[in-house]
Amino acid sequence: MIFTGLKQTPEMVAAAAIQEDVDVVGISTLSAGHTRSLPKLARLLREAGAGDKLLLAGGVIPEEDRPLLEAAGVHRTFTMGSDTRDIVAYLNSWWARKLEAEA
């Protein structure tokens, strides 16, 4: 797991994700800017040829924003109170599907 530090712009996260060639990008957002920053991040990754990375978001995200985010390329949101085991289970099944698709 690679930690980028706080207060990253979508451009910075995209650049780091590409340099490190990660499989999953996880964003924690508390600043209410998620309806702008997350779609932008998804777009930057796609434009850089890195649209195959799983994009997850967590933090303070109102339920009604979810459809907008998912339409913009955020694969899943785990908001406050999510059980870590659910997140791990989601990642495991996503990874299994990905390996299957590549085989």
Place this chain on the structure above:
Amino acid sequence: MDVAKELLAGTVLAGARAIRWLDDNDPRGADVLASVFADTGRAHIVGVTGPPGAGKSTLVSALIAEERKRGRRVGVIAVDPSSPFTGGAILGDRVRMSRHTLDPDVFIRSVGSRGQVGGLARSTHDACLILDAMGYDVIFVETMGVGQDEIDIVALAHTTVIVGVPGLGDEVQAVKAGLMEAGEIFVINKADREGYEATQKQLELMLHLRAESRGYKDDDWSPPLLPAVALKDEGIAAIVDAIDQHGERLRASGDFERRTGQREREHTLTLLREEIMRSITGSAAPAVMAAVERRELDPHTAARSLLDQWRRKNMPGLNDTNDSEVL
């Protein structure tokens, strides 16, 4: 995506993928490396090592800024420890270098040590070759701060920078580890802290003793001892000057190519060792290992037995003169 072609053209996505393949032991990595190897051997590889808390990441970040001012493209490989239990790692060196994230001429890559001792990760050498092929002029390799075992970096880098700080008692540790014997540039970071002068005097004495014991000649490289406050970008230009001078000296004397060649030789031996180990500890090993664990077999006899079995399998014509077959 033709990864080899793309990375030679400098595409970050391709270089990053090649490094991942090499780190994961994916056979595609070796293929890519083979086709770009002719384009390597140019970059100046600079190791940065020192005890935990010395400020290595912050110093590397400051060094990147200075190298960029001088118009060079910079690659960075930052090694952090992996958990020996889960194999997982939380790599945080990037945090201190985040001001360079958006610079297209800086490529920072984090790697987990994956149980490797010596301060480097198994794939560090390969990652250096990829960055080299991508045309980065300088490659900084930041070792993990394990304290006494970072000596591997010396075999990999052209120039090794040893970072100390006032008041940690690192001077003695450094001598123990032989780092004082190895480094080409010494930096006392956080030089605005109390205890700087004492540390400076101690290290100076160590360097003097090192020169004495080697029978110092006038044209030998004399390792500079430089103060820095990396957080404030102080003292950084002098360190890059020293790195440049050492690089120029290596190139002028032919030592640059010699070191690069030795490095490839060592890497070949490392890969060979891995391959042979994999081969020998194949099918027969579990039974023999179990016997050792039950204390029915001593480790020397066990090792000999595995080696003999492997020889018989791979060299059928060979006369077996050893009658120590056990299992």
